[in-house]
Amino acid sequence: MTNGDAAWWRDGVLYQIYVRSFADTDGDGSGDLQGVIDHLDHLEWLGVDGIWLSPITPSPDRDWGYDVSDYRDVHPELGDLATLDRLVSEAASRGIRVILDLVPNHTSDLHPWFVDARSSVNAEHRGWYVWRDPRPDGSPPNNWVSVFGGPAWELEERTGQSYLHNFLTEQPDLDWWNEDVRREFEDIVRFWFDRGIAGFRIDVANGLIKDRALRDNAPATQDDPEDIRRRGQRQVYNLNRPEVHEIYRDWRGIADAFDPPRILVGETWIFDLREVARFYGATGDELHLCFNFPFVFADLDAETLRGIVETTEDALEPFAQPAWAGSNHDVGRFPTRWCADRPAAARCALLMLLTLRGTPFLYYGDEIGMVEVPVTGDDVRDGPGQIGEAQTGRDPGRTPMHWNAEPGTGFTDGGARPWLPIGDARAINVADQREDPGSMLHLCRDLIALRRETSDLRSGAYASLPSPPGVWTWRRGSSTTVAVNLSDGRVAVPVDPGTIAIGTDRSRDGETVDADINLGPWEGAVLRVAPA
Numbered sequence: 001m002t003n004g005d006a007a008w009w010r011d012g013v014l015y016q017i018y019v020r021s022f023a024d025t026d027g028d029g030s031g032d033l034q035g036v037i038d039h040l041d042h043l044e045w046l047g048v049d050g051i052w053l054s055p056i057t058p059s060p061d062r063d064w065g066y067d068v069s070d071y072r073d074v075h076p077e078l079g080d081l082a083t084l085d086r087l088v089s090e091a092a093s094r095g096i097r098v099i100l101d102l103v104p105n106h107t108s109d110l111h112p113w114f115v116d117a118r119s120s121v122n123a124e125h126r127g128w129y130v131w132r133d134p135r136p137d138g139s140p141p142n143n144w145v146s147v148f149g150g151p152a153w154e155l156e157e158r159t160g161q162s163y164l165h166n167f168l169t170e171q172p173d174l175d176w177w178n179e180d181v182r183r184e185f186e187d188i189v190r191f192w193f194d195r196g197i198a199g200f201r202i203d204v205a206n207g208l209i210k211d212r213a214l215r216d217n218a219p220a221t222q223d224d225p226e227d228i229r230r231r232g233q234r235q236v237y238n239l240n241r242p243e244v245h246e247i248y249r250d251w252r253g254i255a256d257a258f259d260p261p262r263i264l265v266g267e268t269w270i271f272d273l274r275e276v277a278r279f280y281g282a283t284g285d286e287l288h289l290c291f292n293f294p295f296v297f298a299d300l301d302a303e304t305l306r307g308i309v310e311t312t313e314d315a316l317e318p319f320a321q322p323a324w325a326g327s328n329h330d331v332g333r334f335p336t337r338w339c340a341d342r343p344a345a346a347r348c349a350l351l352m353l354l355t356l357r358g359t360p361f362l363y364y365g366d367e368i369g370m371v372e373v374p375v376t377g378d379d380v381r382d383g384p385g386q387i388g389e390a391q392t393g394r395d396p397g398r399t400p401m402h403w404n405a406e407p408g409t410g411f412t413d414g415g416a417r418p419w420l421p422i423g424d425a426r427a428i429n430v431a432d433q434r435e436d437p438g439s440m441l442h443l444c445r446d447l448i449a450l451r452r453e454t455s456d457l458r459s460g461a462y463a464s465l466p467s468p469p470g471v472w473t474w475r476r477g478s479s480t481t482v483a484v485n486l487s488d489g490r491v492a493v494p495v496d497p498g499t500i501a502i503g504t505d506r507s508r509d510g511e512t513v514d515a516d517i518n519l520g521p522w523e524g525a526v527l528r529v530a531p532a
């Protein structure tokens with residue numbers, strides 16, 4: 001890597017790999033780092049610029065890697081540090097950077113820091129976590145609730161105090177007011193940057209700092225949005241505290257001091273886009289990219305999505321680059337969530353993700369339109385899913401990649417039972433789609449290539465254009481227009497004269513368009529038009 005490509009993450013496309021589900025090379029039914037190395041050729045062919053690996057650090061896997069027991073090593077089931085180093089260098093030789101997942105909000109309860117902390121009130125690491133006495137009536141120290149349901153406090157009989165856990169009881173929250181915690185994580189961040197990691201996706205980025213006095217959250221009211229009402233409280237004291245920004249200014253300084261600079265991507269699970277904007281920093285001195293959850297959770301509806309994109313564009317300072325995703329390991333897969341498994345709708349969604357102003361994040365399998373797989377009974381692996389509270393279980397969006405139509409789908413050699421059930425790979429797989437130029441896979445690859453060769457698509461401003469109901473049309477830069485018909489009817493959409501560069505119906509590529517483009521139900525196109 002050289003400094004010359006420092007803006008790679010603005011121009012490029014990122015691809016999230018849930019390592020356990022990508023490719024299994026040691027026959028244990030679970031994907032591993034060698035499996036990622038073995039499929040770098042696919043990613044290079046597809047044209048992605050960076051991969052984000054879901055947590056690869058050692059973990060007892062109560063929350064599949066999001067409960068870390070060692071921040072400076074690799075989970076033995078996934079590989080080792082030498083394999084990771086090889087992955088980084090093999091990826092670099094194909095122009096692909098590697099981003100890791102960093103989980104700074106909480107550790108595993110089996111992390112040596114917590115094992116020590118819980119042993120006594122005088123333990124060395126006691127102050128690394130958040131401990132409080134129960135209230136006089138024995139109830140938890142405050143009214144905060146865990147994301148996975150129930151009180152966010154667990155009483156430790158041994159010391160008579162409770163510890164805070166905003167997620168599972170096995171995921172105790174670190175105390176980010178503690179300077180030793182901060183120094184430790186600066187060191188962890190440097191440890192991985194020194195190994196050539198291109199950046200981090202930061203888990204629960206808006207939650208690290210809690211109200212110092214641990215005040216009660218205010219109860220939800222009938223006027224609050226549904227997610228707040230469901231939780232029963234407004235999370236003002238356990239999330240989005242202003243002091244969290246100091247941490248990111250600090251980490252940004254560290255990231256910028258590396259050559260090339262490293263990047264920070266925030267899991268900003270926030271529904272107020274002005275609040276999301278703050279995580280880029282007042283002068284662009286915090287996170288490089290922040291996920292946009294209002295967009296992720298919106299319906300695939302033209303008016304709704306246009307509104308969110310316009311609000312995002314208004315909320316962000318000119319230096320702030322939006323990040324767009326339709327799928328991930330928590331929310332599931334967009335071909336199912338947004339598109340009810342309809343391939344034509346999934347093509348429109350893919351076209352939208354790859355042509356908005358900002359950095360697209362694909363999730364493994366998005367490129368072939370993989371759909372969610374029902375996971376029930378003994379097959380369920382998701383800890384919070386088994387608790388069955390806030391989440392209904394996230395396994396359906398985490399099932400093994402479909403590389404081909406063989407038994408084991410090219411994910412595993414078929415010896416061991418895959419860690420999660422495999423979906424219908426005869427219908428959707430990489431090998432068959434590679435042979436078919438009209439496939440979703442080729443559409444994805446061609447859109448990525450178009451983006452690379454079209455400066456409008458990489459950096460041109462976004463402007464909504466007037467569109468008929470059910471259709472969303474926008475301009476990028478001076479001479480690129482995108483139109484998606486997210487409706488069941490055929491529509492004539494007014495556009496400037498031009499040519500279809502790529503259509504979701506590939507037989508229309510190259511077609512000349514005069515005053516209108518006629519789009520069938522769930523059809524979209526990128527057009528080269530006369531400069532505005």
Ligand code: NOJ
Binds near residue numbers: 067203204330
């Ligand atoms: C967000 C992660 O994406 C999710 O998978 C995890 O359960 C929680 N944070 C807790 O780490």
